Amino acid sequence: xxxxxxxxxxxxxxxxxxxxxxxxxxxxxxxxxxxxxxxxxxxxxxxxxxxxxxxxxxxxxxxxxxxxxxxxxxxxxxxxxxxxxxxxxxxxxxxxxxxxxxxxxxxxxxxxxxxxxxxxxxxxxxxxxxxxxxxxxxxxxxxxxxxxxxxxxxxxxxxxxxxxxxxxxxxxxxxxxxxxxxxxxxxxxxxxxxxxxxxxxxxxxxxxxxxxxxxxxxxxxxxxxxxxxxxxxxxxxxxxx
Numbered sequence: 001x002x003x004x005x006x007x008x009x010x011x012x013x014x015x016x017x018x019x020x021x022x023x024x025x026x027x028x029x030x031x032x033x034x035x036x037x038x039x040x041x042x043x044x045x046x047x048x049x050x051x052x053x054x055x056x057x058x059x060x061x062x063x064x065x066x067x068x069x070x071x072x073x074x075x076x077x078x079x080x081x082x083x084x085x086x087x088x089x090x091x092x093x094x095x096x097x098x099x100x101x102x103x104x105x106x107x108x109x110x111x112x113x114x115x116x117x118x119x120x121x122x123x124x125x126x127x128x129x130x131x132x133x134x135x136x137x138x139x140x141x142x143x144x145x146x147x148x149x150x151x152x153x154x155x156x157x158x159x160x161x162x163x164x165x166x167x168x169x170x171x172x173x174x175x176x177x178x179x180x181x182x183x184x185x186x187x188x189x190x191x192x193x194x195x196x197x198x199x200x201x202x203x204x205x206x207x208x209x210x211x212x213x214x215x216x217x218x219x220x221x222x223x224x225x226x227x228x229x230x231x232x233x234x235x236x237x238x239x240x241x
Contacts, residue, residue, distance in 0.1 A: 004032075004034055005032070005033065005034025006032045007030065007031075007032030007033050007224060007226060008032075008033050008034070008070045008071070008220075008224035008226075009033075009034040009035075009036065009067075009068070009069050009070050009071075010033060010034065010035055010036070010069060010070065010071045010072075010073060010220055010224075011036045011038070011061075011064030011065075011067065011069035011071070011072040011073065012025075012035055012036065012037045012038070012073050012075060013037075013038050013039070013040065013057055013060045013061070013064070013072075013073070013074040013075055013076075014037060014038070014039045014040065014075055014076075015040050015042045015053070015075055015076030015079070016039070016040065016041065016042045016043070016076075016191070017039055017041055018160075018161060018190075018191055019161075020161055020190070020191070020193060021075075021190035021191070021212075021213055022035075022037055024190075024195055024213045025213050025216055025217060028195075028213070028214070028217055028230060028233060028237070029217055029220070030221065030226055030228040030230075033220065033224065033226075036064060036067055036069060038060040038063065038064065040053055040056045040057065040060070040076070042076070043157075043158070044157060045078075045128065045157030045158075046132075046157075047082065047132060047135075050078050050079040050082050051079075051082065053076075053079050054079065054091070057074045057079075058095065060074075061074065061095055061099055061101075061103070062099060064101075065099035065100065065101050069101060070101075070102075070223075070224065071101070071102050071103075071104070071220065071223050071224070072095075072099070072101050072102070072103045073103070073104055073105070073106075073109075073216065073220070074103070074105055074106075075105075075106050075190065075212075075216070076105075076106055077105070077106040077107045077110065077136070077188055077189070077212070078128070078132065078135075078136070078188075080105045080106065080107045080108075081107050081135060081136055081139040082135060084139065084142065085139060085142045085143055088105060088107060088108070092104075092105065092108070102223065104219060104223070106212060106216070107139060109212075109215050109216060109219045110186065110188075110210055110212065110215055111140070111143045112215075112219060113210045113215040113218060113219070113236060114140075114145065114184055114186065114210055116218075116236070116241040117183075117184055117208045117210070117235065117236070117241060118183070119145070119183040119184035119208070119210075120145060120146055120183050121145075121146045121148055121181060121182055121183045121184075122140060122145050122146065122147055122148065122182070122183065122184050122185075122186050123147075123148050123149050123150075123172075123175055123176050123179050123182050123184075123185055123186070124136060124137065124140065124147060124149070124150035124151075124185075124186040124187075124188060125150070125151060125152070125153070125171065125172050125175060125185070125186070125187055125188065126150070126151075126152040126153070126187075126188040126189055127152060127153050127155050127157070127160045127163070127188075127189050127191060127192055128152040128157070128188075128189075129152050129154060129155075130152070132152075133150050133151060133152045134150070136150055136188055137150035140186075148179040148180065148182060149175055149178070149179050151175055153167075153168070153171055157191075160189070160191035160192050161191055161192065161193055163192050163193070163194075165193065165194050165196050165197045166197075168192055168194045168197060169194075169197045169200060169201060172185060172187070172197075172201060173201070173204070173205065176205055176207065182205075182207055183207070183208075184207055184208045184209070184210060185201060185205070185207055185208070185209045185210070186209075186210045187209065187210065187211045187212065188212070189212060190212045190213055194211065195211065195213060195214070195233060198211050198214065198233055198234040199232060199233065199234055202234050202235060208234065208235045208236070209234050209235075210236065211233075211234070214233045214234055214236050214237055215236060217230075217237060218236045218237060218240065221240065222240075227240055
């Protein structure tokens, strides 16, 4: 293992070529954790594309296993949520047995983070239009949560990064206020530039927020047996529950 990776080496498979999420993750990751990023090229962000992408994930998992990563993390919740909870679990098991490496997906990561926060009643938001949000909601229901609402912002998939943080804040706040007693807020997707509103939402609504970048750093620390608290990004990293 290279000296720069003295605390562990993580293989990441990004679902798109969209910049931002990887840089954000590295910026808040503890020192000494090495990252090898590989990229799929999801462009449309629709259900047919998500169904076709799984073989590309496996090709890259094989490459990362050859690099002797300590953990492999295929990112992108929608393709795995479309498999369903059981289908996803079977796929992870096949890969772990085949490549002899621990693997976690974005969706299993988000479930773990919500459970660590003792959340039961959840409001979920995404930047996907239409019925695919029902698939996301069903995935979480089958994982044991009560989904009070799950709605997507009205934005094109290739323009998500142009949303202003205050737009995302207002959308989430309005949805939470319409839905009674909520235990946690869940934000699906790494595309939006919204790290800066996590603490603001937690402060104003008195609810924990699970954001994919923060949840990813939280689980990587847990799996590598690291406990480095970091303020400024919400309860998950400030307390490492």
